[in-house]
Amino acid sequence: MIIACLDLEGVLVPEIWINVSEQTGVKELRLTTRDISNYDKLMKHRIKILRENNIKLNDIKNVINKMVPLSGAVDFYNKLKENFQVIILSDTYYQFAMPLMKQLNYPTLFCHNLMTDSNDYIIDYKLRITESKKESVLKLKELNFLVIAAGDSYNDIAMLKAADKGILFKPPENVIKEYPQFTITNDYNGLFDEFIRSKELLKEF
Amino acid sequence: MIIACLDLEGVLVPEIWINVSEQTGVKELRLTTRDISNYDKLMKHRIKILRENNIKLNDIKNVINKMVPLSGAVDFYNKLKENFQVIILSDTYYQFAMPLMKQLNYPTLFCHNLMTDSNDYIIDYKLRITESKKESVLKLKELNFLVIAAGDSYNDIAMLKAADKGILFKPPENVIKEYPQFTITNDYNGLFDEFIRSKELLKEF
Numbered sequence: 001m002i003i004a005c006l007d008l009e010g011v012l013v014p015e016i017w018i019n020v021s022e023q024t025g026v027k028e029l030r031l032t033t034r035d036i037s038n039y040d041k042l043m044k045h046r047i048k049i050l051r052e053n054n055i056k057l058n059d060i061k062n063v064i065n066k067m068v069p070l071s072g073a074v075d076f077y078n079k080l081k082e083n084f085q086v087i088i089l090s091d092t093y094y095q096f097a098m099p100l101m102k103q104l105n106y107p108t109l110f111c112h113n114l115m116t117d118s119n120d121y122i123i124d125y126k127l128r129i130t131e132s133k134k135e136s137v138l139k140l141k142e143l144n145f146l147v148i149a150a151g152d153s154y155n156d157i158a159m160l161k162a163a164d165k166g167i168l169f170k171p172p173e174n175v176i177k178e179y180p181q182f183t184i185t186n187d188y189n190g191l192f193d194e195f196i197r198s199k200e201l202l203k204e205f
Numbered sequence: 206m207i208i209a210c211l212d213l214e215g216v217l218v219p220e221i222w223i224n225v226s227e228q229t230g231v232k233e234l235r236l237t238t239r240d241i242s243n244y245d246k247l248m249k250h251r252i253k254i255l256r257e258n259n260i261k262l263n264d265i266k267n268v269i270n271k272m273v274p275l276s277g278a279v280d281f282y283n284k285l286k287e288n289f290q291v292i293i294l295s296d297t298y299y300q301f302a303m304p305l306m307k308q309l310n311y312p313t314l315f316c317h318n319l320m321t322d323s324n325d326y327i328i329d330y331k332l333r334i335t336e337s338k339k340e341s342v343l344k345l346k347e348l349n350f351l352v353i354a355a356g357d358s359y360n361d362i363a364m365l366k367a368a369d370k371g372i373l374f375k376p377p378e379n380v381i382k383e384y385p386q387f388t389i390t391n392d393y394n395g396l397f398d399e400f401i402r403s404k405e406l407l408k409e410f
Contacts, residue, residue: 001299001317001318001333081311082307082311085313085314085315086313087313094206102287105310106286106287106291107313108290108291108292108312108313109290110290110348110350112206113206128206128348128349128350129348129349132348135348136348139344139345139347139348140344142344143315143333143334143337143340143341143344144333144334145315145333
């Protein structure tokens with residue numbers, strides 16, 4: 001009775017804001033928590049930039065509609081869901097993710113919401129819960145599930161730590177150095193094999 | 206940010222034990238909690254009957270492999286998952302459910318496990334958690350999701366009560382009389398419409 005929790009961006013689909021930045025030509029939308037570490041400040045900045053450039057939610061959706069999952073992601077996800085109950089844990093927004101979820105045939109996704117005004121401009125964001133990824137893993141464990149989680153970067157670490165087994169997928173060098181406790185995988189075959197291997201190990205307990 | 210929780214047997218797929226009883230010709234496997242109200246006694250009785258009739262897990266799986274979801278269930282589920290994050294909450298066992306899950310393209314399912322011996326006879330069952338359906342709804346609510354739940358019978362009532370909105374699907378007459386607080390639906394169009402209507406109502410809060 002194992003749940004596989006997967007990060008979305010960087011694991012199954014490309015980074016959404018980076019794509020939006022590239023497709024709209026607005027370079028400032030590329031900023032991440034590496035540039036503005038306070039997430040609330042970063043999001044408010046993004047919302048301001050979007051408004052200044054007259055970019056509405058629907059314009060962003062049009063960009064996202066052209067995005068596709070990472071090469072191999074659909075096959076990986078299809079194989080994973082035959083072997084585990086899969087839940088995607090992401091800090092993105094349903095309004096952004098759903099066109100990509102369609103291409104994965106609508107996995108169960110836990111993420112957040114954006115608020116728009118009557119003119120379709122994004123005016124605010126609503127985090128469903130703080131530390132959503134970690135909290136979701138903890139609640140699943142309280143339901144007596146074993147949890148194997150995979151993510152690619154800093155915002156996944158709390159989730160990986162909370163899980164019974166944490167796996168890094170194509171992590172940046174600094175994450176590898178800082179968190180040597182997590183198994184590192186660099187392609188979908190490796191990630192899938194590590195899920196299966198972890199399942200067998202967890203079953204022994 | 207709404208989760209749709211669906212019961213499995215009677216809502217998306219036929220009753221599994223009844224099918225196993227019919228296909229194996231072992232009438233006693235038809236007994237339900239209406240006949241033996243104590244679930245543990247019922248399961249131990251079922252396991253005893255299976256052993257006496259030399260029915261192994263794989264024999265049951267062969268029966269279940271021939272089962273199909275209820276007419277219209279696949280279309281209903283596909284439409285529902287475009288509009289909600291769907292989780293199936295069931296008191297069945299993964300070993301039974303997975304062939305049917307395949308036909309629904311592997312929705313996320315929370316249920317229980319069977320234990321077999323080295324000869325593939327079922328020797329015990331393991332409830333992941335007591336009151337699994339209700340507890341799952343409560344944990345999802347603790348993650349700040351709104352929950353709309355649908356089920357067909359007594360074992361769904363605690364889940365429907367715990368949810369922000371509970372819907373009955375083709376319930377028996379005694380359930381209708383005993384729980385007049387839940388909306389009753391009798392076909393998939395009605396059930397889908399009620400999910401959408403409930404979503405709109407919940408959004409207003």
